[in-house]
Amino acid sequence: MMVTLNITLQGVSADYALALDGEVSDREIKSIALEVVRSGEVPGLHIRDLAENAFDNYVVDRFDTEEGGRRIYLRPKVPFGATPCRVSETP
Amino acid sequence: MRIVFCGLGALGSAAALLCRNLGAELALVDFDRVESKNVLAQGFVKQAIGRNKAEALKLQLANFYGIKAEAFGVRLTEANVDALCGPADLVVDCFDNRASREVVSAFARRAGKPLVHAAIAGDGSFGLVRWDERFTPDAEDREGQATCEGGEHLPFIGLVAATLARAVQDHVQRGEKRDAMVTLQAVTATGR
Numbered sequence: 001m002m003v004t005l006n007i008t009l010q011g012v013s014a015d016y017a018l019a020l021d022g023e024v025s026d027r028e029i030k031s032i033a034l035e036v037v038r039s040g041e042v043p044g045l046h047i048r049d050l051a052e053n054a055f056d057n058y059v060v061d062r063f064d065t066e067e068g069g070r071r072i073y074l075r076p077k078v079p080f081g082a083t084p085c086r087v088s089e090t091p
Numbered sequence: 092m093r094i095v096f097c098g099l100g101a102l103g104s105a106a107a108l109l110c111r112n113l114g115a116e117l118a119l120v121d122f123d124r125v126e127s128k129n130v131l132a133q134g135f136v137k138q139a140i141g142r143n144k145a146e147a148l149k150l151q152l153a154n155f156y157g158i159k160a161e162a163f164g165v166r167l168t169e170a171n172v173d174a175l176c177g178p179a180d181l182v183v184d185c186f187d188n189r190a191s192r193e194v195v196s197a198f199a200r201r202a203g204k205p206l207v208h209a210a211i212a213g214d215g216s217f218g219l220v221r222w223d224e225r226f227t228p229d230a231e232d233r234e235g236q237a238t239c240e241g242g243e244h245l246p247f248i249g250l251v252a253a254t255l256a257r258a259v260q261d262h263v264q265r266g267e268k269r270d271a272m273v274t275l276q277a278v279t280a281t282g283r
Contacts, residue, residue, distance in 0.1 A: 011216035011275030059229055063282055073281070075272070076217045077229040078210035079189065 003070040007033050007042060009054070014045040018072075030055040033074050092263055093118060095179040097167055097195050099144040101245075102209050103185030104134030105252030106259070107148060111158045113263050119145040120175055122166035131242030167191060172198040181262060183255070184208040184223075192228040199223050205262060209255040215244025218251035218273035220258050225270060225282060247275070254278050 005018045016036055024032075033055055040046035061073040092115040096107045099121035107119060121144040125135045129144075139147035143164035152158040163175055167186075172194055176182050182204055186192050192208065199206035206223040219226075251273045261267040270282045 006272075006281075008217055008272065008274055013272060013274045013276060013279060061225075063225065065282075071281075073272070075219075076212040076214070078212050078217065078219050079229045 001070065003072055005029070005033065006071065006073045006075075007037065007045060008073070008075045009037065009045060009047070009050075012045055014042045016042045026060040029060050029072060029074060030058065092116065092180045093178055094181045094183060094259065094263070095120060095176050096183045096185065097121075097176070098184065098186035098191070099123075099133075099148055100129075100185065100187050101132045101134075101248045102211065102252050102255065103183070104144070104148055105249060106183065106185060106209065106255045107160075108134050108152070109253060109256035110259050111152055111156050113260060115180075115263060117152070117158070117160035118163065118175075118179070119148050119160055120163045120165065120167055121145045122164060132245050132248060167194060169194055169197075173202070176204065177202065179204055181259065182206040183259060185255070189228040189230055196223055196226070196228070205268070207255065207258055207262070207268070209251060211244070211248065211251055215247045216275055218247070218254070220251070220255045220269075220271045220273070221281075222258075222268040222270060224268075247273075250278070 001020050003018050003020055005016045007014055034050060036042050037045055037047055038050050055074060057077055058074055059077055063071050065071055094115045095118040096103050097120045099119055123144050125139045125142050125144055125147050127140050129135055130137055135147055145162035145164045149160045149162040152160050167175055176198055182195060182199055184192055184195050184206060208226045209220050211218045254271050254273050258269050261269055269280055272279045272281050
């Protein structure tokens, strides 16, 4: 299954075409993103020495497109808040 | 059409001001008061310091633009959300915490009301405008994570608020529900 993985990092957002054999976990998505950003495979988003934990606090959104495809967004959290709360870890 | 703005911090205050010419009834909900630091990053003027935010914005809309709005200077809770948002044709969520977002989201799903959310990352590099059907509130990275109170991210706040206002306008005028991602690079439509 071909999906589009959109990665937003340091204020820049770019798409990467990804072939997946079924569903993958958030952790796997983050691992894939780390590798493709480091290797320069994502247009406009090449950081060779990207830190191992760069996507630790990121969120993975999954949406089906109207055309029958799948888009996955790996993005920063958008809490915008100062209310104390517990942080839950994504799988 | 009646639009209820929930939360009048940086995003909410700016977006409400940008929606002033839609010809809709505007209702403003926020329990908080304008502080001097808010003037740096929110849509309030110096003379509003000390006033309740909903009342202050109502006054600004009336005095600067001749626009009438209703102000509800209360904290939105499960106990009053139906009263505050029940008459709405559109609810706009600009709260700054997950708990409040969940209250308004639960109401919108129960009542079948259109609800659009806006949110910003703590470092001011990324923002989301997303309709409730596709939105899940994020938790903070850590307790007491700083918001944009210092004004450092004011230009980016403006960008996200304008994107939100445009989403509101598209819904008011054409019934559309457009999502968008806002980065330092671009505003990107992501779905509807």
